Amino acid sequence: MACISPDGKPTESGTKMLHALEPGFGSPEEIAEDTGLSLFRVRSGLRELAQAGLAKQKDDKYELTEKGTGLIG
Amino acid sequence: MEEIKEQVISLPRLGEPAPAFEAVTTHGLLKLEDFKGTWLVLFSHPADFTPVCTTEFIAFAEIYPELQKREVELLGLSVDSVSSHIAWTRNIEEKVGVKIPFPIIADLSKEVSLAYGMLHPGQSKTETVRCVFIIDDKQIIRTILYYPLTTGRNMDEILRIIDALQTADANAVATPANWRPGDMVVVPPPNTQEMAEERLKQGYECVDWYLCKKKLQSK
Incomplete structure (x- = not known):
């Protein structure tokens, strides 16, 4: 994962x-x-963030x- | 290493959509569609930690800023693992001081290599040959180059091709042999007698009605 560390x-x-x-x-x-x-990194990263439950797509x-x-607050 | 037994039946062709993929890279999981809207140079190299490939990676990193000016991304590929790619690119940075800024596919399953015809068993039974696929912003294959294992690629030619393709697209022209940005471009040949006659009155530099060149207006 490029946007989420193993931890x-x-x-x-x-x-x-x-x-x-x-x-x-x-x-x-x-x-x-x-x-x-x-842009390619953002597309891939947002997908990862969504899979991790940190963002959602509409x-x-x-x-x-x-x-x-909560994570960035 | 396991020998390549699969046979490539059909290679990608110019003017056709680039084969879709989802691949593990040094920048995470990437899909071809992630590059939509920008041009992409997808290239394969035989193996990490090999001399010619190392010179090529340094050279690709050096032209990366020029590619970015043209809205072109780079994506490398070999059948090595992500750990190997990371170790190799860190070694290049440590030994040569060049940071590799673009992602590299770890195509251990050879799925992408096979889809793009990057495996040529006559050259190597285990490694990808030196392929270059220039894919446009609509994900259409515009150029395919193959280099043998012993010959490193010419970055200048890759940039020249991109300039020529983008110039041709933007101006509905073609480019002559050895064309460089700023040189005259070729006007598409006329389709009718009338157009051929008109062509000769339009102030182009013509050898004859079928070969006319013009200077592009500088932006």
């Missing part, structure tokens, strides 16, 4: 993406622009889950 904590890039989702729904393109990460956008908010 379950988000990596530096994972944390960046979670923070970028703090204001609300964000598309991969918006998150890539906010974080400066490559249509083309993502938002933080309660668990995700």
